[in-house]
Amino acid sequence: MEEKSVKARIVSAAWKMFYDKGYDRTTVDDIIELSGTSKGSFYYYFSTKDELLSTLSTVFDDYYEELNAQMDQEMNSYDKLLYLNYKLHAMIEEKINIDLLASLYSTQLVAKGQRNLLDQNRLYYRLIARIVEEGQKKREIRNDKSIGEIVKYYALCERALVSEWCLNKGNYSLKEYSKEYMPIMMEHFAVDQN
Structure with missing residues (x-):
């Protein structure tokens, strides 16, 4: 330990x-x-110091673990997904150097070996899958798509928002952009609670 x-x-x-x-x-x-x-x-x-660059997924997963512990467990599962997205993007904006982040994302595109950010055994993927499964059982998230498909789409949306922010050199707030657009990108999977 x-x-x-x-x-x-x-x-x-x-x-x-x-x-x-x-x-x-x-x-x-x-x-x-x-x-x-x-x-x-x-x-x-x-x-070497360079080896630390591959630990970004660990930094993210440690933060997801903190967020999971702090999150209101009574919250709607769909809202939990949006909460995690917003909080992670706020942390990225405030604590991760954008040039380094852009460089790391680009190396993941050309990496021959393991792509740490895509490792399905990461806490990130397990946590999102658990929330989606819980949401499907509670009828808060649609169940006409598999858990795996929804998790894959969620991760794709998160990466798209970060990639776009990097391409724009961080000239706007990632967390506020995510707060506005992640619900639009994910609304297909929410079950109308009315």
């Missing part, structure tokens, strides 16, 4: 430094100092 917390502290510190100082100006020593760890701990988990 302690080992995971050391790694998590390194990852969290790294992404804070990347946002505050920029990726190129952040040093391994900066990350070690902010995380309160040691060089030995850093190099136990990561060979």
